[in-house]
Amino acid sequence: MGKNKLALLLMLLLVPLAGELKFCPFDGQFSSFRVSFGSPTFLFFLLWLRNISYIYLGLLTGAAVLLFRIALDLASSDTALAVTFSLRFPAFFYYVAYAAIFQLVRNKQLYNQPLHIGIIAIFAELIASFVELMLTLQYSNAAVLFTVPIVGKIVIIAVIRNFFILSFFFITNLRHAEIIIEQQREKNQHLLLLISGLYEEVVHLAKSLQNAETVTRNCYHVYESLLSSQSAFDKSRLAQNILEIAGQVHDIKKDNQRIFAGLTQLISDGKLRDYMPAQDLADMIVQSHQKYARSLNKEIAFTIKMESGLPQLHVYTVLSLVNNLVSNAVESIKNTGDIKISFSRSGESLSLRVADNGPGIPPKKRNLIFKPGYTTKFDLSGKPSTGMGLPYIKELAAHLHGSIDLETNPHETVFIIQLPLQNLTKEG
Template sequence: MLIAVPLAGEVKFYPFHDDFRISLGTPVFFFFLLWIRQVAPVLSGLAVGACVALFRIGWDTLFHGSELTWGSLFQLHYPVFFYYLTYACLFQLLRMNREPYRPLRVGALDIVIETVSSFAELSVRHSVAEEWSRITVYGEIILIALIRSFFVLGFYNIIQLRQAVLNEEQQRAQNEQVLVMISNLYEESVQLQKTLGDAESITRDCYDLYRSLQELDPADAAQTKALAQKALLISGQVHDIKKDNQRIYAGLAKLINEESTADYMEAGQIGELIVRTNRKYAAALGKSVQFQLHVEAVLPALQVFTVLSLVNNLAANAVEAIRQEGIVWIEARLEQEWLLFRVADNGPGIADKRRERIFTPGYTTKYDAAGQPSTGMGLFYIRQVAEGLGGRIVVEEELREGESTALTICLPLHKLTKKG
């Protein structure tokens, strides 16, 4: 600000074809006062007023040093200090930077501030009587103040709008990341729930083994007792693991199941989020995949994490199935009291003999570059959740033109909409 305002003040023009000049110093100063909120405007006015006066004295000394004395240069330029000081004091007194920011209020007040500041500068000049004798000077000052104020506000508002758009895009990206992360927790919670069941079964089997060993022939009592104690120890350790998993599962369940307004989103917005997420996923895999989304307009706001988790899983499977180039169709529609989510692709398809096996936990046909298989839990998870909600997932037998695989999730509407 201390550098820009004096330099901008040297950019001058004469709109009325007389000695009345306009510089860009005031608009630049006004912009900085709006932008820099950490420094009190009065301090800015003191510093800028001194810098502008000293800069003009130094400039004239450099280029007109032989024509004017230091005294005359000071007499010529020191009044500008009072212009910037008055401007800054009024800016602070009228609290121009207060929230909420109202452009029309700020623009109107700035016209008043600039007009008063101009008269304050004229009042300390020796030529005050000559300047004020021209009645037109009042109109010229007000007109210039009007033009400069709203020019600066227009420029400032453009920057503010651009910043707001960038912040909104950043916030949307963060929200999408959180939504995808929480939806992924659904899948992890189902697998954790399965682990809890396995841990319970192992604990019971170990205890049954302990009792069986206790009932063996007492002829080899020492070895039998040692084995029984080992089985009991294993049972206790597995039980501890189960308890730890239960605490983790309880935390996940609380995080996932806490309902708020943010947990529900328009079906079309969820679909767009799924498309954006999987478009990035396809690009990461080096594939060229087109997405076609169709969501019925009549659908209400849906439970975002459940829908996102289920449909996103199917969409990701479709992307993985496509070799290099292909199309993924995503559809959401309402049939009576059922929500249908259909995901299809034009990849290699699923052989008839594998259709029933694809929902088996651990079954997979996907391997990474190192030859390691995937977990094979995706479709099993979808079926578990769908059935837990009173729905189902099916592999479509009647395909549309261009499709090679299509899976449809059917869920009861009331399970995914907000209560009431």
């Protein structure tokens, strides 16, 4: 809108000024008729401001030209205002008639057809010129007499002027198109670099995910063996297991360092924020899980319900909690379903709610879902998941002095996390 206002201002300044670069091709009763650069300049702005009513542009331009010429007459001579007004008033209708012709044939496809624009511009100038001439003669009480030479001159002048400005306009558009193509080419090159860089990071990430799965399973086995051991356990064997886990964690850390370094370079501004608006976080969660759902050949509709006025939230904490819940919801839905994510505030607490219409959790298993190692998910090879997602969420929520609860009904499974806002915001 700001560009349109600037273009309007330029039009109201340049068209009257261009109208003073003129010559008068006729003598006698048509001696006041001028040929100037006003109309081709006006045509240029009509093509530029094509999203604004042409009648509106014609009225504004006609008024600006009329006032400008009256001001010049009054400044340069002692001509009475009524006289100069009657002399200059036909110019107002010239621009209104010119714009009206373009308004009548307005069509979006028109601007891709230079020849059609040229023909319409010539026709518009002829009509506008005849309107101005007739009004000029009416004010001077002279007889209207359009001879073949007069009409011929008007046609020739219209052709030369309009094709001159159209050539300039389309050369400008061509240069603009070349710039856009060049920018698009640079963007495509940048995109190819991004894709090649991301491919390398995907390889590292796949290895890191596999290692993380193995580490989590090994940790759970150690945890289970410690709980079930009735007698003294083998310290040497335990130390060896822990050392293996430490080595695997170290490998994951190195992979993640490489991935982080690569992705940081791919990010254009190079900055990762610790806090983000709640809406941006929710959008990020949905976008990533839409891709996850598509990778599993599932059609899932995501809905975000966001309370207004929420402060910026700690990115990694919120993502760590909500991503786990949303991933579980995506995996639980068979083929198609709905997932609803909501952020709301209750006093000094933040409520994070994730609901899905998947198969649900049987009543007899609801007491087991937060137990480490319990899972109902298996991969394609039949290996069970680690079952550490919900226990991790519960542990993290408790660490933040919050809680996680499960609500079920015949149509939805709903997990609700309640957390103190002070532990998620900068102020906290």
